[in-house]
Amino acid sequence: MAGSSPRMAINGARGRMGREILALIEADSRQGTCALAIDQSTPPGEISSMAADLVIDFSSPQGLTRICQILAKHPLPLLSGTTGLDASHERLLRALSRKAPVLWTSNTSLGIAALKKALRSLKMLGEFDFHVEEIHHKKKVDAPSGTARTLQQELTSLKLKNLSSPVSLRAGGVPGLHRVWAIGENEWLCFEHMAFNRKLFAQGALQLALLLYRRPPGFYSVEDLLG
Numbered sequence: 001m002a003g004s005s006p007r008m009a010i011n012g013a014r015g016r017m018g019r020e021i022l023a024l025i026e027a028d029s030r031q032g033t034c035a036l037a038i039d040q041s042t043p044p045g046e047i048s049s050m051a052a053d054l055v056i057d058f059s060s061p062q063g064l065t066r067i068c069q070i071l072a073k074h075p076l077p078l079l080s081g082t083t084g085l086d087a088s089h090e091r092l093l094r095a096l097s098r099k100a101p102v103l104w105t106s107n108t109s110l111g112i113a114a115l116k117k118a119l120r121s122l123k124m125l126g127e128f129d130f131h132v133e134e135i136h137h138k139k140k141v142d143a144p145s146g147t148a149r150t151l152q153q154e155l156t157s158l159k160l161k162n163l164s165s166p167v168s169l170r171a172g173g174v175p176g177l178h179r180v181w182a183i184g185e186n187e188w189l190c191f192e193h194m195a196f197n198r199k200l201f202a203q204g205a206l207q208l209a210l211l212l213y214r215r216p217p218g219f220y221s222v223e224d225l226l227g
């Protein structure tokens with residue numbers, strides 16, 4: 001499609017994130033239009049024959065497996081924010097990325113993208129104790145959150161000596177709080193990211209989708225797309 005408003009299929013369309021994305025594109029069609037709202041009951045034939053420019057997936061690990069299996073035969077660009085994945089999901093995403101552009105990210109917020117860059121400055125605090133903490137609403141299934149795992153991986157890549165495992169709390173309706181602590185003998189430093197609502201993630205997903213869908217096949221990160 002030549003225009004700048006891609007036709008999007010939303011996998012997990014009836015979920016919290018799916019509904020946020022649909023609300024945004026219904027309010028402003030310049031960000032995209034809905035080609036198909038996919039849920040568990042959508043027949044595979046309807047998905048493989050849909051007229052869409054890309055698929056946005058915020059579903060479940062099972063939902064991601066299903067859409068990847070369909071896209072393996074009918075490739076389309078895929079942006080997935082589904083968390084709680086394992087190595088089998090990564091294999092499916094990587095296989096699809098040989099045929100179409102694919103982005104998987106545990107967090108579509110631009111603030112978290114900036115936080116990941118800022119964490120690299122912690123390397124100079126080599127003797128401190130490091131610690132990732134997250135709080136989410138009670139309905140969140142996976143723990144630690146995908147974002148906490150990503151932040152932990154960033155810290156691990158810095159080869160810090162004293163890095164403990166992430167700590168998770170499930171309470172109330174919190175859309176997402178992440179903290180990264182660096183604690184020394186006489187001072188501490190704390191990076192905090194607070195999502196006020198899910199609109200932030202939906203908005204970020206649409207921004208990233210616009211950058212992704214005309215790229216050549218490949219496995220992209222948020223950093224690749226934002227530069």
Ligand SMILES: NC(=O)c1ccc[n+]([C@@H]2O[C@H](COP(=O)([O-])OP(=O)(O)OC[C@H]3O[C@@H](n4cnc5c(N)ncnc54)[C@H](OP(=O)(O)O)[C@@H]3O)[C@@H](O)[C@H]2O)c1
Pocket residue numbers: 011012013014015016017018038039040058059060061062063064066080081082083084105106107108109201
């Ligand atoms: N990357 C990010 O920035 C970000 C931000 C927020 C959330 N997330 C992640 O995104 C995912 C969805 O979050 P959510 O809060 O929207 O969850 P949710 O409200 O539980 O919605 C998930 C939706 O996926 C549907 N689904 C499950 N299996 C499916 C399948 N096989 N095919 C199609 N649809 C299927 C569910 O349908 P039913 O209702 O019929 O079961 C449900 O509507 C989670 O993994 C969450 O951690 C990521």
